[in-house]
Amino acid sequence: MEDAVRISTLAAAAATPLTDPRRRTLLRGLIALGMGAAASPLYAGNGWSARPIRLVVPTPPGGGTDLFARTLAAALGRALDQTIVVDNKPGANGIIGNDAVAKASPDGHTLLFTYAAAVVINQTLQPKLPYDGLRDLLPVAQVGAGGNFLVVTPDFPARTLKAFVEQVRKRPDAYDYGSWGIGSGGHLTMAALAMQTGLRLRHVPYKGVAPILADLQGGVIKAAFVDTSSSLPLIRAGKLRALAVSGTRRAPATPEVPTMTEQGYPFDTDSWYGLFAPAGTSAAIVQRLNAEVNRLLADAAMRERFLQLNMGMAPPKTAEQFAQTVRADVAVWGKVIRANNISVD
Known part of the structure; x- marks a missing residue:
């Protein structure tokens, strides 16, 4: 509609003598239409404006x-x-x-x-x-x-989820484990495992996975649930050991790490x-x-x-x-x- 008005105004201005006062009025209107168009958002034609x-x-x-x-x-x-x-x-x-x-x-x-x-x-x-x-x-x-990995430090005396459960049962409340916050997926996955096994560990909430990985390497904590991506280099380097992955399937880059369900501790919710x-x-x-x-x-x-x-x-x-x-x-x-x-x- 604005384009049609702009064309009509331009035609009228062109047809009006230079000395006619109406020509100046028409040109002012044309300028105003142009400024209005320039002030409106510029859309890229894909449903979004040009801003990021x-x-x-x-x-x-x-x-x-x-x-x-x-x-x-x-x-x-x-x-x-x-x-x-x-x-x-x-x-x-x-x-x-x-x-x-x-x-x-x-x-x-x-x-x-x-x-x-x-x-x-x-x-x-x-x-x-x-x-x-x-x-x-x-x-x-x-x-x-x-899913997420349950990982332990290399010196932790367990290489399977079953061995982890047995070790923690021997020493209730002796181990700390990390997750990326109270109510995080890692926290609740451990809670679900505790419901099945009666485990007792102390939960240490962090503000993200990166500080968990740092404290695992520093020996501050011995176990944690972490994501399967950022932890992968440390697992491959032997600096962490993945005992299990939650969820319904093994992670594609670590097919050697079995799911919790495969190891006898059912957990069938995917992240x-x-x-x-x-x-x-x-x-x-x-x-x-x-x-x-x-x-x-x-x-x-x-x-x-x-x-x-x-x-x-x-x-x-x-x-x-x-x-x-x-x-x-x-x-x-x-x-x-x-x-x-x-x-x-």
Whole structure:
């Protein structure tokens, strides 16, 4: 409509004599139309304006979530012809970063790349969340599926999960284990194992996986649950020993590490990473993001990168199927939290 008005005004001005005062009025109108067009957002023709997309990651740089976020951001930015800037906002088991996105404008320019526990566990564990994870965060696409490693230091007297359980039973309350926060996936996975076996260990919560790995190497703690990506170099170097992986499948780069279930301690809930948007984001943007992420995850180069980072690939899901996964996992982890009386107090 503005283009039609601009053309009409230009034609009228051209047809008006130079000495006619009306010509100046028409030209002023034409200038105003041009300035208005220049002041309006410039859209790239793909549903987004030309300004960058901010991808919030609720963990420190260097951990598994950050590694996958940056891998996806680079590829997704090329696919959308957009600049995507990774913004790390760690703390409070993901709540700080999640909250920033939950309260952001739903225009497609602020997205969240997070890990499962930060959404599905916090929903039950944190009764005073500053947002509602099921209402205020819109699932867009699931990225990967797998588990976390139970690792020990090389001098720990166990090479299997069964031997670990037996050793800890011999010395109740003698060992500390680390996870990336109260109510994290690592914390609750150990709680689930304790429910089955009666283990008693002291939980040491950290603000991320990187400091856990540092303290394991320094001998501060002897055991921990950690992600399967950032811990991989240390495992391969013999500086840590992986006893088991949680979830339904072995990690692709470490097929020698059996699952907890295979070793007689059933645990059938997968961890995942996911892309979320603020509630109210248009269906067109959500569908475009979902389609692009699923296309990227099917690409051979991306699959190879995921193999290098030791993450299994989940079957592609629509945004609604991913939302169903989120709701189901909230129910599963809620039972573990309530059964163990876990709280943040």
